[in-house]
Amino acid sequence: MEFDNWSKSEKGIARRAFDAAYARECKAIENEVRKRMGNLREKNDLWKIHDYLSQQRRDIDRKYDYRYGVLIHVFGVLLYQGWITIEDLSGLSEEKIEAVRRLARMWAE
């Protein structure tokens, strides 16, 4: 399931959806760090925040791969995880949107 036929307008839509998801996810991590910083109790808690950031960074680096050959898969994960809605993809071809939906459902199963 690869789509190499991205029109210029689709590329713009994809880029915006991708960047918005990235920004939302970073914001969520930021909020979690802020919350944990407000709850430091034991001397190890600061390093637990560091562990948390290390893990998130690894996950994000792996997930946010903007190559057109894999982008449908990336959007499938992002839709499943709630970082994008199907509306963010509005303007992509029907078959691309259907493929993203299908992948998100697969993750959900």
Add this chain to the structure above:
Amino acid sequence: MEFDNWSKSEKGIARRAFDAAYARECKAIENEVRKRMGNLREKNDLWKIHDYLSQQRRDIDRKYDYRYGVLIHVFGVLLYQGWITIEDLSGLSEEKIEAVRRLARMWAE
């Protein structure tokens, strides 16, 4: 310059000075993270905080070595960096305190 002759009372003093320095340094890192969290501007800033924490953790893991064979050296660094004062060591033998002072001066040069 090794001191293996730590009395029970000296061990108590050393432990408290060591733990206090660790707590102060962690507090300073915590404050720095809080400050940086309040100044997030670019999308990379969160990962710069992560880099900062990684660096601090490496430094701290290397520095805080509580073995009696190296403790005088550790205190020399901590005195030089300002994480302990000479008063924190009050109760250690004169020769130990003098050795810590000498090491701190060497770092300062």
